[in-house]
Amino acid sequence: MITGAQAIVRALEAEQVTTVFGYPGAAIMPFYDALLDSSVKHVLTRHEQGAAHAASGYARSSGRTGVCIATSGPGATNLITGIATAYMDSIPLVAITGQVVSSLIGSDSFQEADITGACSPFTKHTYLVRRAEDLPRIVREAFYIASSGRQGPVLIDIPQDVQTAFCPVPGPAEPDLPGYRPALKPDVAALDQLADRLVQAKRPILCAGGGVISAGASDALRRLAEQLDLPVVTTLMGIGVLPAGHSHYLGTLGSHGVFAANYALHQADLVVLAGARVGNRAMGSAAEIARHAQIIHIDIDPAEIGKNITTDLAIVGDIHLALDGLLDRRIAIRHADWLAQVQTIRDDAEFDAFTESPSSVVHPPTLLHLIGEACPPDTILTTEVGQNQIWAANFFPVRQPRTFISSGGMGTMGYGLPAALGAKVAFPDRTVLAVSGDGSLQMSLQELGTIRQEKAAVKIVLLNNSRLGMVHEMQSLKYKRYSQVFLEENPDFEYLALAYGFGYACLSSNDQIRTAVDAMLADPRPYLLECIVSPQEPTLYPRKKGSA
Amino acid sequence: MNQHLLSVLVNNHPGLLSKVSGLFSRRGFNIESLAVGVCEKPGCSRMTIVVNGDERVVDQVMKQLDKLIDVLEIERLPTEEAVQRELILVKVRADIRQRQDVIQIAEIFRARIVDVAALGLTLELTGTDDKLSALISLLEPYGIEQIMRTGLVAVRRF
Numbered sequence: 001m002i003t004g005a006q007a008i009v010r011a012l013e014a015e016q017v018t019t020v021f022g023y024p025g026a027a028i029m030p031f032y033d034a035l036l037d038s039s040v041k042h043v044l045t046r047h048e049q050g051a052a053h054a055a056s057g058y059a060r061s062s063g064r065t066g067v068c069i070a071t072s073g074p075g076a077t078n079l080i081t082g083i084a085t086a087y088m089d090s091i092p093l094v095a096i097t098g099q100v101v102s103s104l105i106g107s108d109s110f111q112e113a114d115i116t117g118a119c120s121p122f123t124k125h126t127y128l129v130r131r132a133e134d135l136p137r138i139v140r141e142a143f144y145i146a147s148s149g150r151q152g153p154v155l156i157d158i159p160q161d162v163q164t165a166f167c168p169v170p171g172p173a174e175p176d177l178p179g180y181r182p183a184l185k186p187d188v189a190a191l192d193q194l195a196d197r198l199v200q201a202k203r204p205i206l207c208a209g210g211g212v213i214s215a216g217a218s219d220a221l222r223r224l225a226e227q228l229d230l231p232v233v234t235t236l237m238g239i240g241v242l243p244a245g246h247s248h249y250l251g252t253l254g255s256h257g258v259f260a261a262n263y264a265l266h267q268a269d270l271v272v273l274a275g276a277r278v279g280n281r282a283m284g285s286a287a288e289i290a291r292h293a294q295i296i297h298i299d300i301d302p303a304e305i306g307k308n309i310t311t312d313l314a315i316v317g318d319i320h321l322a323l324d325g326l327l328d329r330r331i332a333i334r335h336a337d338w339l340a341q342v343q344t345i346r347d348d349a350e351f352d353a354f355t356e357s358p359s360s361v362v363h364p365p366t367l368l369h370l371i372g373e374a375c376p377p378d379t380i381l382t383t384e385v386g387q388n389q390i391w392a393a394n395f396f397p398v399r400q401p402r403t404f405i406s407s408g409g410m411g412t413m414g415y416g417l418p419a420a421l422g423a424k425v426a427f428p429d430r431t432v433l434a435v436s437g438d439g440s441l442q443m444s445l446q447e448l449g450t451i452r453q454e455k456a457a458v459k460i461v462l463l464n465n466s467r468l469g470m471v472h473e474m475q476s477l478k479y480k481r482y483s484q485v486f487l488e489e490n491p492d493f494e495y496l497a498l499a500y501g502f503g504y505a506c507l508s509s510n511d512q513i514r515t516a517v518d519a520m521l522a523d524p525r526p527y528l529l530e531c532i533v534s535p536q537e538p539t540l541y542p543r544k545k546g547s548a
Numbered sequence: 549m550n551q552h553l554l555s556v557l558v559n560n561h562p563g564l565l566s567k568v569s570g571l572f573s574r575r576g577f578n579i580e581s582l583a584v585g586v587c588e589k590p591g592c593s594r595m596t597i598v599v600n601g602d603e604r605v606v607d608q609v610m611k612q613l614d615k616l617i618d619v620l621e622i623e624r625l626p627t628e629e630a631v632q633r634e635l636i637l638v639k640v641r642a643d644i645r646q647r648q649d650v651i652q653i654a655e656i657f658r659a660r661i662v663d664v665a666a667l668g669l670t671l672e673l674t675g676t677d678d679k680l681s682a683l684i685s686l687l688e689p690y691g692i693e694q695i696m697r698t699g700l701v702a703v704r705r706f
Contacts, residue, residue: 120567121574125617128563145617179559179620303611306604 004132005030005163007170008096009038011139014173017067019043019058019425021051025071027111028098030163043425043454046446048075050418052082053444056091057419060405061380062426063216065092065147072098073111076157077118081412084122086153088409089210089237092146093153094139095119101161102130116157124152129162136170144175149182150301151214183300186317191325193313194272194296198228198331201270201294203338206230207253209282210237210408211275211299211319218401220323221274222246228331229339230272233261235282236393237408238275244372244397248339250346254282256390256539260346265289267342272296275319278308279409298322359509362531364391364463366510371433371461372397374517379403379431380423384416384440386470388463390539392435414443417460421447424456431521434460438490439468448500448526457526460502465533466490473538497528508532551580552606553625553632553702556595559618560586567616568595577601577609581699592620596701625702632702636680641668641691650690657683668693 002010008031012020019041024032035042045051048070055066066086070079076097086093099105100112116126125145127138135158142154198204212221218241225232225248232242233250242249251258253265265271265283271293278286286309289295297305298315305314315322368391377399383389383406398404405423407415420434441462451458463469472485497504503523507516507530520527558564565584572579580598587594599609606624613619642650647669654661654671657679663670668690673683677700684695 116563117566120563120570124615126563177617180617301615303608303615305611307608 001166002169003030003034003163004129004135004158004165004167005034007132007135007167008139008158008163009034009040010170011136011173012040012067013038014136015065015139015143017065020067020069021045021054021058021422022069023048023051023071023075025075025098025111027072027100027160028069028075028096028163030160031069031096031098031158043421043450045418045421045450047444048078049082049414050421050444050447050450052079052093052095053085053412053415053418054422054425054447054450055093056082056086056415057382057405057422058426059086059091059093059422060419061402061423063402064426065094065143066422067094067096069096070098071111072100072115073113075111076115077113080118080122083119083153083155085407085410085412085415087122087124089407090151090214091153092151094142094146095153095155097155097157098163099128099157099159102159103161105159116155119155122153123155126155127157129156129158132162132165132167135162135167136173137176140173141175141177145177145180149180150211183302183316184318184321186298186315186322186325188325190313190315191322191329194315195326195329195331197270197294197296197313198272198326199333201335203268204228204230204270204272204335205264205268206232207234207265207271207273207276208232208238208241209235209274209276212238212241213401215275215300215319216401217275217320217323218242220320220327222248224323224326227327229334229336231264231339231342233265235276235279235408236406239393239404240398240401243399247343250342252393255284256393257282258346258394259349260342263345264342266292268293270294270296272298273309274298274323275300277304280308283309360532361509361534361537362463362507362513363510364388364531364533364537365395367461367463367507367513367531368392368395368435369397370513371517374514374521375431375433379433380405380420380427381433381435382406382416382420382423384436385411385413386437386440386468387473387537387539388435388437388440388469390470391463396435413440417441417444417458418447418450420458420460421451421454421456424458425454428456432458434458436460436462437469438462438464438466438487442487448496448502451526452500452502457524459520459526460528462493462528462530463533464490464493464530465535465537467535469533469535469537470539472535473540477540493528493530501525503527504530506530506532550600550602552599552601553627553630553700554595554597554599554610554613555623555625555702555704556597556613556619557587557589557621558593558595559620560591560593561618564593564618567618568613571612571616572609575608575612577605583699583701596699598700623704625704629705630702631705632676632700633674634677634680634700635672635674635698636683637662637696638671638673638684638687639668639693639695640671640687641693643667646690650687653683653686659683
């Protein structure tokens with residue numbers, strides 16, 4: 001016989017989990033004790049939300065299911081933002097929470113919260129475990145659900161007495177999920193139809209979302225684009241599907257995307273949406289686009305078909321299989337003229353944003369561009385949410401899938417720093433940059449301690465404009481006055497860096513960028529590069545704006 | 549706005565009902581009624597859900613329900629292919645002078661009288677929405693104390 005807590009640890013080992021992120025507390029203590037006898041590495045974050053975000057960064061960079069752990073009550077509720085963030089971006093995550101002993105559930109006992117109830121809107125599934133002997137099957141099911149179909153978070157809530165109860169030593173566990181049948185094989189007839197339409201179309205375009213990256217289908221998509229000379233645009237979540245600078249890649253869509261991408265989308269007569277859910281930030285005028293173009297939607301989640309855009313042809317299933325199916329059909333047409341047309345627009349608009357800026361500040365587009373030149377191609381970059389995110393998305397040259405990590409759907413400030421920690425733990429030998437603003441950095445500041453303890457040499461690129469830049473920019477455009485956006489009494493970030501044992505430098509002009517970046521990359525420690533940015537620096541550049 | 553009839557087989561788990569009802573509220577689906585009870589499959593319940601909305605809405609409702617792992621089967625029942633019933637209990641005020649009138653109405657509708665007291669009667673009636681509504685409107689002049697309806701239950705015809 002073993003305890004429930006031991007059964008959880010063994011089940012995690014059976015899932016080949018090597019690293020988990022968490023924070024202990026009373027109701028999860030039996031698990032933490034059992035963890036001592038395991039080779040599973042535990043990263044102790046400074047806040048449970050950091051554990052969920054770090055597990056998410058780990059999952060997004062590695063493609064493996066992230067695991068975060070918290071105690072009952074406040075520990076569990078602190079995970080919620082991280083779980084919801086992962087849910088919106090379809091990131092595979094298993095969250096394990098302790099719960100008060102079964103007999104006390106419902107009595108409002110100390111540190112009790114209905115976490116399965118609270119999380120059901122943001123999870124693929126939740127479990128409240130009643131018997132220790134169910135644990136091996138439940139853990140197996142949770143990992144299976146989280147990592148299959150449209151990926152996402154699963155929560156397992158385990159009362160303390162279930163962790164201490166004895167159960168038989170488990171054999172191999174099998175999921176028992178008659179109600180869960182993720183779609184896999186795309187319909188052959190639908191693929192034939194899509195192949196026909198790609199031949200007939202005059203101005204077809206591929207729009208890739210995060211689903212292409214989750215499916216590991218970036219390479220297949222690139223080959224299809226090259227085979228047919230299809231221009232490719234991505235959503236924020238799709239950044240990395242094609243390497244920056246690829247001849248067929250036009251850039252990111254949306255209100256803060258690049259002109260050429262939005263322009264091409266509006267000119268297209270056939271839009272193939274691949275693993276993109278047509279969120280309002282990416283395609284605000286979905287109805288208008290659907291009026292002048294045929295919409296083909298490839299998605300693994302049938303509920304996405306027709307949800308945000310009217311679809312002419314739906315292909316439900318694994319995107320990798322769908323793209324392979326299209327490649328196998330050896331469609332013999334090239335849309336070279338149309339591609340050349342949009343390439344010209346892209347190349348004309350390029351570097352619009354690279355204008356002269358005063359010598360006392362750093363110009364973010366230039367900074368991100370130059371950091372990109374200095375960093376190896378497998379560099380992982382995380383962002384926070386706000387102006388830093390938009391500059392990073394548009395100007396840092398992302399060269400591989402799973403190297404651009406940003407809270408796309410939820411837009412969670414405080415995500416980037418713990419996500420960078422998670423990515424660095426997954427890939428200790430790769431450069432991991434955390435691009436952040438002075439607002440969002442301070443939302444997860446406590447994780448500097450985790451980074452220090454883990455000796456995870458994350459490189460923070462802080463774009464400091466002493467305000468909540470994105471809200472400031474929006475207020476300037478919309479209200480012409482400012483409300484609660486000034487962070488004038490920011491901490492001295494140099495002292496902060498020193499307090500946590502980080503390397504530090506401050507940049508206040510463009511001509512020092514390359515030297516400072518090289519010094520940061522050469523430093524073996526975690527590093528904070530503070531860059532003074534003009535508060536007037538916009539993300540929406542004054543030029544012919546592509547509205548999408 | 550059309551009404552659509554869904555028959556949904558679910559795992560009989562605690563919290564399942566809140567997952568289903570939570571889904572309806574957070575996605576803004578307009579639900580007319582939901583009836584649930586255990587069924588012929590051990591460990592399972594069957595729900596009859598009446599949804600208001602156009603084709604797009606009912607399509608989304610079915611797809612989103614299908615994403616719930618404890619939802620095992622979803623069947624859309626076209627009205628003409630479904631046997632539909634609803635049960636109602638009506639507490640109607642009727643003193644000794646009015647009692648005969650109420651009993652007469654009950655007989656016309658083949659409603660059962662399940663409780664009699666000095667102050668009034670409780671009637672039970674099973675049927676379609678039209679029939680139940682007709683009974684209610686005839687009883688209203690006497691003073692209705694309370695109405696309890698089960699919500700529509702339906703099965704597909706053989």
